[in-house]
Structure formats: structure tokens, C-alpha cells
Amino acid sequence: MPQSPKNIAIVGSGLVGSLLAIYLRKFGHQVTIFDRRPDIRTIEFSGRSINLAMSNRGWKALREVDIEDEIRKIAIPLYRRAMHVPDKPLYFQNYGLEGEAIWSLSRGVLNRKMIDLAESEGAVFRFNEKVWDVNLPEAKLYTGETEKSEWQEYDFDIVFGCDGAFSRVRHKMQRRSRFDYSQDFIDVGYKELTIPPNEDGTHKLDKNSFHIWPRGRFMLIAMPNIDGSFTCTLFLPFEGAVSFESLTTEQEAKAFFKEHFPNVRKVIDNLIRDFFKNPTSAMVTMKCYPWTYWDKVALVGDSAHAIVPFYGQGMNAGFEDIFVLSQLMKKHNDDWETIFQEYQRERKPNADAIAELSHRNFMEMSSKTADPDFLLQKKIEKWFYEKHPDKWIPVYSRVTFSERPYTEALAIGDHQEKIMQEVMKMPNIHKIWNSEEVERKILSLL
Amino acid sequence: MPQSPKNIAIVGSGLVGSLLAIYLRKFGHQVTIFDRRPDIRTIEFSGRSINLAMSNRGWKALREVDIEDEIRKIAIPLYRRAMHVPDKPLYFQNYGLEGEAIWSLSRGVLNRKMIDLAESEGAVFRFNEKVWDVNLPEAKLYTGETEKSEWQEYDFDIVFGCDGAFSRVRHKMQRRSRFDYSQDFIDVGYKELTIPPNEDGTHKLDKNSFHIWPRGRFMLIAMPNIDGSFTCTLFLPFEGAVSFESLTTEQEAKAFFKEHFPNVRKVIDNLIRDFFKNPTSAMVTMKCYPWTYWDKVALVGDSAHAIVPFYGQGMNAGFEDIFVLSQLMKKHNDDWETIFQEYQRERKPNADAIAELSHRNFMEMSSKTADPDFLLQKKIEKWFYEKHPDKWIPVYSRVTFSERPYTEALAIGDHQEKIMQEVMKMPNIHKIWNSEEVERKILSLL
Numbered sequence: 001m002p003q004s005p006k007n008i009a010i011v012g013s014g015l016v017g018s019l020l021a022i023y024l025r026k027f028g029h030q031v032t033i034f035d036r037r038p039d040i041r042t043i044e045f046s047g048r049s050i051n052l053a054m055s056n057r058g059w060k061a062l063r064e065v066d067i068e069d070e071i072r073k074i075a076i077p078l079y080r081r082a083m084h085v086p087d088k089p090l091y092f093q094n095y096g097l098e099g100e101a102i103w104s105l106s107r108g109v110l111n112r113k114m115i116d117l118a119e120s121e122g123a124v125f126r127f128n129e130k131v132w133d134v135n136l137p138e139a140k141l142y143t144g145e146t147e148k149s150e151w152q153e154y155d156f157d158i159v160f161g162c163d164g165a166f167s168r169v170r171h172k173m174q175r176r177s178r179f180d181y182s183q184d185f186i187d188v189g190y191k192e193l194t195i196p197p198n199e200d201g202t203h204k205l206d207k208n209s210f211h212i213w214p215r216g217r218f219m220l221i222a223m224p225n226i227d228g229s230f231t232c233t234l235f236l237p238f239e240g241a242v243s244f245e246s247l248t249t250e251q252e253a254k255a256f257f258k259e260h261f262p263n264v265r266k267v268i269d270n271l272i273r274d275f276f277k278n279p280t281s282a283m284v285t286m287k288c289y290p291w292t293y294w295d296k297v298a299l300v301g302d303s304a305h306a307i308v309p310f311y312g313q314g315m316n317a318g319f320e321d322i323f324v325l326s327q328l329m330k331k332h333n334d335d336w337e338t339i340f341q342e343y344q345r346e347r348k349p350n351a352d353a354i355a356e357l358s359h360r361n362f363m364e365m366s367s368k369t370a371d372p373d374f375l376l377q378k379k380i381e382k383w384f385y386e387k388h389p390d391k392w393i394p395v396y397s398r399v400t401f402s403e404r405p406y407t408e409a410l411a412i413g414d415h416q417e418k419i420m421q422e423v424m425k426m427p428n429i430h431k432i433w434n435s436e437e438v439e440r441k442i443l444s445l446l
Numbered sequence: 447m448p449q450s451p452k453n454i455a456i457v458g459s460g461l462v463g464s465l466l467a468i469y470l471r472k473f474g475h476q477v478t479i480f481d482r483r484p485d486i487r488t489i490e491f492s493g494r495s496i497n498l499a500m501s502n503r504g505w506k507a508l509r510e511v512d513i514e515d516e517i518r519k520i521a522i523p524l525y526r527r528a529m530h531v532p533d534k535p536l537y538f539q540n541y542g543l544e545g546e547a548i549w550s551l552s553r554g555v556l557n558r559k560m561i562d563l564a565e566s567e568g569a570v571f572r573f574n575e576k577v578w579d580v581n582l583p584e585a586k587l588y589t590g591e592t593e594k595s596e597w598q599e600y601d602f603d604i605v606f607g608c609d610g611a612f613s614r615v616r617h618k619m620q621r622r623s624r625f626d627y628s629q630d631f632i633d634v635g636y637k638e639l640t641i642p643p644n645e646d647g648t649h650k651l652d653k654n655s656f657h658i659w660p661r662g663r664f665m666l667i668a669m670p671n672i673d674g675s676f677t678c679t680l681f682l683p684f685e686g687a688v689s690f691e692s693l694t695t696e697q698e699a700k701a702f703f704k705e706h707f708p709n710v711r712k713v714i715d716n717l718i719r720d721f722f723k724n725p726t727s728a729m730v731t732m733k734c735y736p737w738t739y740w741d742k743v744a745l746v747g748d749s750a751h752a753i754v755p756f757y758g759q760g761m762n763a764g765f766e767d768i769f770v771l772s773q774l775m776k777k778h779n780d781d782w783e784t785i786f787q788e789y790q791r792e793r794k795p796n797a798d799a800i801a802e803l804s805h806r807n808f809m810e811m812s813s814k815t816a817d818p819d820f821l822l823q824k825k826i827e828k829w830f831y832e833k834h835p836d837k838w839i840p841v842y843s844r845v846t847f848s849e850r851p852y853t854e855a856l857a858i859g860d861h862q863e864k865i866m867q868e869v870m871k872m873p874n875i876h877k878i879w880n881s882e883e884v885e886r887k888i889l890s891l892l
Binding site: 028148178179181182183184185238282 | 623627
């Protein structure tokens, strides 16, 4: 028994909103998408994006609605990290096994494509229309010029909030009693910078690598675009000795880039122009519960679970929400109350798990990369994994190249960490780290 | 150099708002208090209150503005817990040392008194006036009938948000970037019930005790009022086998009270009437940061840190905020930016500490009171404390009968807990619990 067609509103025309529209159209529903911003296809990009890394979970969700190939065309596979470490030659770390890659996508380019695809499936977009209020039990939306102006009322069967970390739909749910909610900002901000292509349109750095300049409390990354450019992200504390606050003049910025990122000095003028043109953005972990209201309203993607970007899983997690929803829609047909209940029950622990993993990656980056014990531990893990790829799948691979639940990756990662803590206590571990003794120890603890 | 007089708004005429008004008037400021509700002196109480337990921190804050004696007149000292445990005779546990007590106050009676006192100090109250928006950098307030009606604008020098856990003032601060926020509801709700006085006006139960009927997942408490009645609070899960959800008819409620609280069956008709008349309320832990905006806006009391009521410290913590603020006002005179910065830096860790202690008390109540090991541990602690009152001040006393920081009580409590975990591992501890061996062990670990 297929689902009866419903009249469905989606708030937010971002990546999650437009993919959800495609899914819902395939199920035969009528779909209207509201966005307070103009059509991204008609305007310049914001200058506040971090490039996206599509990995297995994301691809799986695209495959389900037959748009995987279309998106691969605008994506570039990254097989390895390229590490730009001071006083060391450039070196590479493969992400996974032969052929395993994450795929670099410009957020703007992808979003435009997804809107095109949703439109060609018959979804109706209402850009520049601001949703100010939601009647949750009746799935009504109210839009208007300003919060205090005359509002227009729309009547729907179901409303999906895909309006991001600062969701207006969730905002309405927050006012109810017994709604759990948290938002935690980190003290590091980010800024988008660009490395332009060579004159012949080729990339200035290896295009199949994720480039990282780790510098302890701050870091630069670069991911390729199909036009030959790289979108870079500078992560830097808001306040302190080396911080966004402390870099206020062109001279200061120039000295900063020259000192810390000498191998991009050829494009330093571009970097500095972007540095002062583009906004500085904050990063937040947002958790909430419940995600749904009766059979009427559901939050999907960042509006339900916003995470810091240090695992590259924000979009992938949102797309996985949609895949899970679609499986439940097939299973429960018109019983939307059950669909929504099972959706939030299944996804909430996984969203919490990837939030935790992402935050840990941030903490590791900012405090542990200079710790020799931590580096030794990582070296031992890698050595053991290469010897026993069947016995020790690293957490990164479980998150990125598998479709098993995030909760499982977190739990197994914690178990591996406990084993490694035992290993690190072995006498003389820094000398015997790649000995048979260590190998036997790990095997015995597994 | 005293402070220059400022034109100050307080949003919220509750206990914290009215005490703050008294303080600010003593400093010579002009004070206007807005409240969206009518004057509590002119209306019936809400039927959703838990009686208050004033302890040392609260009294200290009242003493500072010479209103301690006035409030003592409407308070009743409770020297002990009266434990109503099934199949056991009623027994008593002293709260502290000889003469140490917490003081029972009806929230409504206290609030009326505090408003009288603030008014006689010259504070101006604007009841029934709803604040809908705050201009933070300019300390402007906007009030009106509804969110969409015409608003009136007020211009102030400083605005204090004393408008409780769901603060409108904080709501405006939440919309800024980098504002940390969390709200977590517990799955237990509460309901106010009343035990009326005897016909001659005396109390039906011992009036100098805090009465508790602990029942594992739920519990009834009773605290005396000066009119001879007791305000009771029934704490009960929202959902489940024995829950608010499961008690829907008078018959079910009657059976519930008869089975679990047999010694209040004489007033069962009152309890049942209240049960269906009074609302069921939820309990939340709310944390946020920052608490202030420049030298313009500050949150005080529940609007900055709402906690669950299981340590009886909500009002005391709010009053302590005000005491700390007043000390900083004396120290920094007209430098309100420094006053506010030091206020939030000093109070935030203490607010987090009492939130943690209060939540732990809830967890202990709901999951540990049936655990024989836990009860044995508490018995050992009590036994040791009585032998060595100078060496082992219990956390409860540090929180309730001291004015040392909450953070200190939490840290020392954690240390004591670690010691007790060692003690509980001693072989045969349930037999030797009050032996010299155990005494020596604790002394050695202190």
C-alpha cells in the first residue's frame, strides 16, 4: 500500500531541504519549499562556506533517488590528506583503503544543482518568503515581510523544518514545555578564503588531496573545486594572541600568512583580500529533542542536530536522516505518527554520537596534535591497522566509509581507546611501539 | 565614591526581582519593575508552587538590606526531616547541628511581602505590562498587549532580567551568535496539594519538620505554612505505570493516595480535589552564558540559571547573585561593565555547581534510595561525621548552612565520595561498617 499524497511544506531550500523534496516527490506528494533568502541560483555565494566532503552515507542517500551520477560530475575525489607541516616536507596520509575517498563539493554549486533537480521533479520553490510562525498541531505556516507585518497563512498536511541550526520551525517547538535543547559554541571561528586556479585552469595544489596546514590552536585547510580553484577555510580562535581579534590590519594579516603558511605566499594577495571581505563565522553544536510534533511536523538535518565541521559529516548525517525517513515511509505507509516516532528514536542517538565524535576531533586538533604521546598512539594504531585490517577498523573509516550506525563507531572507538591506553602504559613503549610484544598485547585485549 | 543614580528597569516582580529592587533603591537608583502578570497581592495563588526553604545564603542577602527580621516573622524553622517510610514508624533526621534549620515559606506570602517592601523603598511596579522585546545595546524595553500590537518604548540606563527560567530578556540574548544555552527537562513532574489546618488552627503534622514520604520513583513532601496548613508537593513521573498519565479518575487517585500515603488519609478528599484542580508542572535545568550584555543588561536568578528543586537552593542562589552584585557595585562604583563582567565570572561556576548538586539529588532520590549499598554508605558517612564533626562536614551542610562557594561544596563532596568508594570496597564492610578499622581508613584517606 503506497502512501496517500499529502500537501507538504519544507522550510529551507538548502541541501537537506532540496534532497527531501526530491524524495517526497518520488513518493507522489505535493511539495512546496519556502526560503527566506533569494534563489541561490540567481545570486553570488555568501563567502562563508566550508567545502563539503561527501562520503558513503551521503552517496547512498543520493543513489536511492537516482541522482548519484549527476552529483559525482561536480565532485572531486580526495584519496588522502596532504600535510603541510612546518620544517617538514609535504607528506600524504591515505584516508582509507585503495580507492576509498571523500568527495569535495562546493556548497553553492551543489545547492544550485539540487534545487534544479528538485524543481525538475515538480517541487515548487517560494524564495524570498519568510516563515515567521508555525501552528504545530495544524501544520499551518505564516509568512510575511517582517515579524510584525501582515502575515499570509498556508495550510499543509505536514511541515518539515530543514531550516538549519537556527531553525524557525524548531524555535516554535522550543516554546513547548519539556523540550530539551542545547547550543554550545566553540571559541574558534572560521573564514572562507580562495586559492584561484592557474592561468590554464588547473589546480595550484594536488587536486586529489585534502590539504591541511595544522598549527596547533589554528589551522588552514583547502579543498578543490571543479573550476580549478580551492576553497580554503582558516580556523582561528576569536580572541587571544593569535586570533581573529588580533588580526585587524592588512599588514598584520600579511605577516600572519607569511609566517605560518609560507607555501601559499604566491596567492597571498587573494587570501588577504578574502580575509577582509568575507565574514567570520561561529561554530555550534546544537542538540534537541523531540524532533517531531504528532504526525504534523518534523525536523531534519541541522535543524535537529547541528555539529561542528571537524568530521565532515554534517551534510552526510542530514542526508542519512532522509534515507531513514524514506525507509520508514515505505514500511508504515500512511501512519505518519509512527514514521515520525521511529524516525526520531532511531536517529537521535546517532546524531548525538556524530556530534560527540566531531567535537572530539576539534579537541584533538586544538590540544593534542602537539602531544608526543598522542602522536605515538596514533602511529601505533595505524601500524596495527595495516597489519590487521580485519581486526582494527579505525573510527574514521567506520564513520566515513561505512553505513553502520554512528553509535557503533563511537562505541567501538571508545573500546579501541581503552585498549590503547593499556598499550601506552607498557614500559618503554616509545622504543618497543612496533614490536611483536605490542602486537600480542593488542590482540589479547581485542 | 558612591554610584551615580541610574534609571533601571527590572523585568519580573518575583522574589529575585523584588529583592533586587530593594537593593538598587538603597544604592539610590530609580527602579521600575515590569511584570506581565497582575499584582500577586490582588489575586489568588497559582496552585503550582513548591514551598521555599530559606537557608543561610538567602538570610544573608536579606540581612544586608535589613529585612531579615521582617521575613523571619512569616517563616517556620524546620530542624529535621520527618521520614514517613512504609512499614516503619515515623523517624526524624536532624538537618545539621543544634539550632541549624531551613525555614519554610509560602512562595505567594513571601512574594507579596517582598513587593510591599520594595514599594515602600520607592520602587515603581508596572503590573500587567508585557515586555516583548529588548534593545540590548541601548537598554530599551518594548511593551504591549500582544506580540503583534502597537508597542510602547521605554528608555533605561540598565535592564535586569529577573523573569525566570523562560526569560524574555534572555530570549533576546539567545539570538546573538556565541550564546551558550541548554534546557533539560526531567521526566518527573510535580503538583501542589494542601493539608489544611486543624479546626483550632494548629498543624496536622509536626510543624518544625520537613515531611517526606519517599517511594522510589515518586515522593510526597509537606512543608508548613504560618496559617496552620501544609503545602505538599507530589513528585511523580509524567508517564509510566505509576504516573500523572495513569491517574485520570478520582477512583484511581484515591486508590493511589490510600495505598502509598496511608497516614494522610484523613485529608484525602482535599488531596484529591487539589490533584484535579491544580496544574502539573515540569522541572528544568537551564544553563546559559554570557549573563550580561556590555554595561547594559544582566540576568539574575532563574533567568540565568534555573535548577531542579531537590536541594532547595533555587531562591537562595538567586538571592546570593544579588548579594554578590551589591558587593561589586560597592567596589567598582560607576564601572558597570566591570561589575557585570566580574558578576558573571564569579557566579557562573557556582550556578553550574548547584545545578549539578540539585540534579544529583534528583538522581539519588529516583534511583538509589532503594539500593542497600547506597544506604549503608550514607549510614557510614553519618556515623563518621558524628564522631568527627570537624573532619567531615557533609555536602548538605556546606550548601545549606554555610556561605562558602557552591563550587567548593561540590569539589569537597566529590572528594568525600571517592573516599567512600574506597571504604565500600573493604571486605565485609556491611559487618564492620562502624568499626575502628573503617574509622582509621577514612582518617587515612582524608
